[in-house]
Amino acid sequence: MEIRRGILQSFDDGTYLATVAMTGSLSVWLEGVPVSRAIPDAEMVTGRHVAVLFFDAANPNDAVICAVWT
Numbered sequence: 001m002e003i004r005r006g007i008l009q010s011f012d013d014g015t016y017l018a019t020v021a022m023t024g025s026l027s028v029w030l031e032g033v034p035v036s037r038a039i040p041d042a043e044m045v046t047g048r049h050v051a052v053l054f055f056d057a058a059n060p061n062d063a064v065i066c067a068v069w070t
Contacts, residue, residue, distance in 0.1 A: 002057045008068070011035065011044035018065055020050055035065045043068050 006020035009029060016035045022028045033052065035044065051067035054060070 002054045003066075004052050004054065006030070006050050006052050006065075008044060008046055008048045008050050008065075010046060011041070013041040013044070016041075018044065018050070020052060020065065022052070023049075030060055030063065032061075033063055033065055039065070039068055 005023040007023065009019040009021050011018045016037060017032045018035050019029060019031045020033055022030065030052070049069050050065045052063050053066045054063045056062045
């Protein structure tokens with residue numbers, strides 16, 4: 001497992017999926033990243049920092065947003 005930082009670009013409160021720009025790379029955006037249901041949707045504001053937990057570092061589709069902060 002690996003945890004990396006990102007910036008929230010968008011969030012769909014109906015599906016609880018997000019788009020994240022990964023910190024350190026202007027060109028790497030992950031779409032359709034699941035968000036922990038423990039995070040209230042009101043906290044998922046564009047531009048906030050997020051922690052993305054990768055269960056398999058070689059597979060960006062196997063990830064979840066597990067924390068958010070300002």
